[in-house]
Amino acid sequence: MARNDLFDDVTAIISAPDNPYISRWKASGKPVIGYFCQYAPPELLLAAGALPVRLRGAGSEDSASGDALMSSRVCTFVRHVMSLVLDDAYDFLDGEISVNTCDHVRRAADVFTKKSALPFHGFISVPRTPRESLFDYYLGELRKLQAALAEHFKVVIDRESLNRAIRQTNGTRRRLSALNQLRRLERPKLSGAKALSVHIAAQLMPPDDFAELADNLLAELESFEGYDPPTVRLFVTGAELDEPAYIAAIESQDALVVADDICFGERSVFGSIDENSDDPLDAIARATFFRTSCARMIGDFPNRWERLNRRVAETKADGVIFQRLIFCDPWGAEQHNLLHRLQSDPAFPILSLLREYGVVPTGQLRTRVQAFVEKIEIARVRNGAAGGGA
Amino acid sequence: MSRKPLQQVPEWLQLFQSMPNIQRFFAGDSNAHGMNSLLKSLNVYLKKMLHHNDSDHPFVWYNLGFNSELIYALGDVCPVPVESLGVMHSLIGSHDITLEFIDHAQACGVPNDCCSADKLAIGAMHKQVYPQPACTVGINTPCDAQVLSTQVIAELGQAPFFAIDVPYYHNDETIRHVAKQLWELVPFLEAHTRRKLDYDRLREVCELSNRMTETIWEWLEWRKRAPLAQSSKLVAFTLILQILFTGSEEGLAIAQGLLREARERSERDERFFEERVRAVWYQDPVWTDLQIYDWFERELGLTVPVDIFGFYAHEGLIDTRTPETMMLGLARKLVACHPMARQFRGNIDVYIRDFMHMVEAWNADCCIFAGHIACKHAWGGIGLFKEALRKADIPLLIFEFDMFDPRVTPYQDVFFEVERFVNEIVYPRKQRKASA
Ligand code: SF4
Ligand code: SF4
Numbered sequence: 001m002a003r004n005d006l007f008d009d010v011t012a013i014i015s016a017p018d019n020p021y022i023s024r025w026k027a028s029g030k031p032v033i034g035y036f037c038q039y040a041p042p043e044l045l046l047a048a049g050a051l052p053v054r055l056r057g058a059g060s061e062d063s064a065s066g067d068a069l070m071s072s073r074v075c076t077f078v079r080h081v082m083s084l085v086l087d088d089a090y091d092f093l094d095g096e097i098s099v100n101t102c103d104h105v106r107r108a109a110d111v112f113t114k115k116s117a118l119p120f121h122g123f124i125s126v127p128r129t130p131r132e133s134l135f136d137y138y139l140g141e142l143r144k145l146q147a148a149l150a151e152h153f154k155v156v157i158d159r160e161s162l163n164r165a166i167r168q169t170n171g172t173r174r175r176l177s178a179l180n181q182l183r184r185l186e187r188p189k190l191s192g193a194k195a196l197s198v199h200i201a202a203q204l205m206p207p208d209d210f211a212e213l214a215d216n217l218l219a220e221l222e223s224f225e226g227y228d229p230p231t232v233r234l235f236v237t238g239a240e241l242d243e244p245a246y247i248a249a250i251e252s253q254d255a256l257v258v259a260d261d262i263c264f265g266e267r268s269v270f271g272s273i274d275e276n277s278d279d280p281l282d283a284i285a286r287a288t289f290f291r292t293s294c295a296r297m298i299g300d301f302p303n304r305w306e307r308l309n310r311r312v313a314e315t316k317a318d319g320v321i322f323q324r325l326i327f328c329d330p331w332g333a334e335q336h337n338l339l340h341r342l343q344s345d346p347a348f349p350i351l352s353l354l355r356e357y358g359v360v361p362t363g364q365l366r367t368r369v370q371a372f373v374e375k376i377e378i379a380r381v382r383n384g385a386a387g388g389g390a
Numbered sequence: 391m392s393r394k395p396l397q398q399v400p401e402w403l404q405l406f407q408s409m410p411n412i413q414r415f416f417a418g419d420s421n422a423h424g425m426n427s428l429l430k431s432l433n434v435y436l437k438k439m440l441h442h443n444d445s446d447h448p449f450v451w452y453n454l455g456f457n458s459e460l461i462y463a464l465g466d467v468c469p470v471p472v473e474s475l476g477v478m479h480s481l482i483g484s485h486d487i488t489l490e491f492i493d494h495a496q497a498c499g500v501p502n503d504c505c506s507a508d509k510l511a512i513g514a515m516h517k518q519v520y521p522q523p524a525c526t527v528g529i530n531t532p533c534d535a536q537v538l539s540t541q542v543i544a545e546l547g548q549a550p551f552f553a554i555d556v557p558y559y560h561n562d563e564t565i566r567h568v569a570k571q572l573w574e575l576v577p578f579l580e581a582h583t584r585r586k587l588d589y590d591r592l593r594e595v596c597e598l599s600n601r602m603t604e605t606i607w608e609w610l611e612w613r614k615r616a617p618l619a620q621s622s623k624l625v626a627f628t629l630i631l632q633i634l635f636t637g638s639e640e641g642l643a644i645a646q647g648l649l650r651e652a653r654e655r656s657e658r659d660e661r662f663f664e665e666r667v668r669a670v671w672y673q674d675p676v677w678t679d680l681q682i683y684d685w686f687e688r689e690l691g692l693t694v695p696v697d698i699f700g701f702y703a704h705e706g707l708i709d710t711r712t713p714e715t716m717m718l719g720l721a722r723k724l725v726a727c728h729p730m731a732r733q734f735r736g737n738i739d740v741y742i743r744d745f746m747h748m749v750e751a752w753n754a755d756c757c758i759f760a761g762h763i764a765c766k767h768a769w770g771g772i773g774l775f776k777e778a779l780r781k782a783d784i785p786l787l788i789f790e791f792d793m794f795d796p797r798v799t800p801y802q803d804v805f806f807e808v809e810r811f812v813n814e815i816v817y818p819r820k821q822r823k824a825s826a
Binding site: 068069070071073074075078100102103104106107108109110111113114123125127128129131133134137295296298299301324326327329330332333334335336337338339340341352354 | 498499528535761769770
């Protein structure tokens, strides 16, 4: 299949809650479980014989049903997801796993349990800071979930099934990693929007099917010479973002997003988990709990700051776009802390953007990105090739 | 002496200069034991703070989800809730300073949709008004706003930071999990304050804390009497007591003042107005202008015998027999009793259940959901809350406002909403019921 056809496939997979892979999985009599946050490890769901499907708001035209129950003061991502749930678009799910990611997802869990007909609800209380002494609590939560899944779906989740699931997700991460390397080239072979689409697809389809799709993509991209070097290479970070159109709007301004640190994107690619552990759930828990943290993890900002600096340098990004969904407190703190650090250490130029989920990027976004790109270019001219703070 | 005298910090100086006048103003009502004891204890706290500052004693910063016992138990260590200065200015009516803190936080990158309690704290930290801490403590309760606040404390405190994780569930495992972290916190505090925790001293502090809790419970019992004899505006003070004063003589003195006033006014059967309607004020008090409750009483006959910041759940006292039982008791206070933390951190059921209990126990006619715009967890549950109230046939008023920032919803709008609700819905309905 040609490169463009493959990307068309990816677009079809991610544009609505359901997709042909999910339907096929369901048709074979196996369960599908929705989950909100990556601190709910998909390996555990796969080991339970279920297809993990990351919950999204794609396909939601308005959030009226969510607004009615949750008000308009809740994160628009959560409102769109819950609108789809309330409007039965997620009826194909056999269960859902919520996490205390933030207040908004907590309330979504209330709506899930009280207003949806889903037969299974799991919940993970993830400690708010990735400290070693709190790890056992998280592992305990996963063990409880393991028992609940086994009981509800009448399956055995053992060492073998967990290690098999680890091998599958390691395969997914390996392939995504290889694709991401193609974004770093002088002439990137993958745009940020396309890369995000592929990362999202990986969270909505069976790992074996994704492996086939990704291998085909990698093979096709081999012969592609890449895009012309962009005027500006950007790094995107911040809150939940699973809308490739948003990245495409950024990239329409003489820029390419060569790397990101968003949970639907590259933050989902955190290296590999030991495939032969005697206690695979421990291995999964450790990899998940101590992965690059999300802004909901208190006191870990210094590590995130250090990693962001390192990755911006490694990927030769000229600037960083920080985006935040309105009403999101965890990423509100991150915005403050980033701006605070940058004041004393202007390591890179930054543009901070406020988003609403499901809103088609407007001219205003393009204008702001355009001005940011120009600012970077002017600084580059002023400072010579070495770049410097714009 | 290495620290700047607090009298040289304009925001503190204004507070020190205002306090005697405010004390004199309220002293005019010799029966206002609640307000008078609060002001007296605040004054004592401020004097001690000056002394700690001048003597170079360690300061420990923390956020509003934490309680002060462990810090008092360390001896000459000063507890500093990072919200305290902005809140004190709001309480004494110097809103210009509170709003300046809020605006400054926003100018420093805190989004405007975040909680004003955080913003006034962050603005104050940026302006470096608090003495430099020896270390800082952050707890994730009651809500995401405190996640924001603690992340910023960790960043701006420039001191070692300890995070306490409170899980989602309401069970004993949660209490044990938090107690385990308090055991970790002790050596952290000891190392950074260079003070050894003496468990006999901790026992004394916990006993004071218990006496304060028992006094609060008794006080809230008196406030169940109808008609309410004590001012509505005092009820939310429970929260301040737990954050800043619990475990101190001052805390006990405030609680005793509140109780004495409620009891004496009830026994004298005092009446300054006719009580027509009793409401449970759910969500946040109007800290920007507590006089608004006087207005409700005088103009509408509306009283608020209890609110979410004032309610202190009966979850037992701290068992002071051993260090282990004390840590468990302190953890239980933080997760199961502390106002807001109890209702807001988990699922919506506790929030709804506590409300139903308050309506019944305090014999309320209605609910006023004063929707602080940043309480996204409460707004996120509003549909389920409304359903529960509809089923229980309890009239409900919902409005948006900001508890520290009157620019969000002007007083007039709050007046208008409450007046219409009381006069057109609740009171006529109550009369209809009475005559049926
Ligand atoms: S974007 Fe923020 S508010 Fe929305 S779900 Fe994620 S953490 Fe929660
Ligand atoms: S519960 Fe509401 S008022 Fe309290 S800290 Fe959270 S957002 Fe602020």
